[in-house]
Amino acid sequence: xxxxxxxxxxxxxxxxxxxxxxxxxxxxxxxxxxxxxxxxxxxxxxxxxxxxxxxxxxxxxxxxxxxxxxxxxxxxxxxxxxxxxxxxxxxxxxxxxxx
Amino acid sequence: xxxxxxxxxxxxxxxxxxxxxxxxxxxxxxxxxxxxxxxxxxxxxxxxxxxxxxxxxxxxxxxxxxxxxxxxxxxxxxxxxxxxxxxxxxxxxxxxxxxxxxxxxxxxxxxxxxxxxxxxxxxxxxxxxxxxxxxxxxxxxxxxxxx
Numbered sequence: 047x048x049x050x051x052x053x054x055x056x057x058x059x060x061x062x063x064x065x066x067x068x069x070x071x072x073x074x075x076x077x078x079x080x081x082x083x084x085x086x087x088x089x090x091x092x093x094x095x096x097x098x099x100x101x102x103x104x105x106x107x108x109x110x111x112x113x114x115x116x117x118x119x120x121x122x123x124x125x126x127x128x129x130x131x132x133x134x135x136x137x138x139x140x141x142x143x144x145x
Numbered sequence: 146x147x148x149x150x151x152x153x154x155x156x157x158x159x160x161x162x163x164x165x166x167x168x169x170x171x172x173x174x175x176x177x178x179x180x181x182x183x184x185x186x187x188x189x190x191x192x193x194x195x196x197x198x199x200x201x202x203x204x205x206x207x208x209x210x211x212x213x214x215x216x217x218x219x220x221x222x223x224x225x226x227x228x229x230x231x232x233x234x235x236x237x238x239x240x241x242x243x244x245x246x247x248x249x250x251x252x253x254x255x256x257x258x259x260x261x262x263x264x265x266x267x268x269x270x271x272x273x274x275x276x277x278x279x280x281x282x283x284x285x286x287x288x289x290x291x292x
Contacts, residue, residue, distance in 0.1 A: 060214075060250065060256070062201055065264050066203070089197065104200075106198075106200055122238070124264065
């Protein structure tokens with residue numbers, strides 16, 4: 047089974063995105079979802095990365111206008127509820143389709 | 146513990162700020178005075194908001210101001226300021242902001258534990274409320290001891 051890669055993007059890839067990655071990791075853990083790798087990256091190098099879903103903020107959404115992968119835009123990076131609501135369906139769907 | 150990463154000089158409560166830039170600079174000033182970063186780091190924090198937009202306003206009323214390690218960080222550290230009157234960053238979803246946390250890390254890894262402790266604290270909404278209304282730096286430091 048292929049390991050799913052979730053990319054979390056912010057300006058520098060080390061502060062804001064790190065907080066969102068933590069929230070996302072918490073949700074994945076609570077949902078017992080394994081075989082998923084999450085990583086943070088800055089907005090400049092994000093485009094060249096290998097990933098299956100991208101999580102980012104509304105301000106940086108424009109960077110991913112033309113991607114084929116699903117995109118999840120989060121407003122409250124500390125909200126597990128929002129991450130669950132907007133992202134969980136897409137993550138589960140990907141894992142289902144790539145069994 | 147979250148309280149290991151700052152001391153009473155790195156927390157300032159109910160500050161008056163003229164706008165988002167002034168607020169970010171006041172938070173950065175605490176890092177400079179504590180010897181955690183050079184002045185240019187604070188300039189870069191401001192520039193980051195100007196060039197990339199207010200994405201650092203990552204939750205309602207809360208900004209996480211920072212730049213890159215190579216922009217003048219001297220040691221790992223964070224500061225907390227709360228504002229008497231909230232300011233607008235231009236964040237559609239999360240303005241106005243009354244809580245600004247500034248931090249600097251020396252590389253891409255060393256600050257992760259600190260941010261983890263901070264996120265654990267902030268994920269509890271009552272903690273954010275407590276922080277916004279706090280008037281005693283001592284009480285705030287005390288509350289950081291549980292995370």
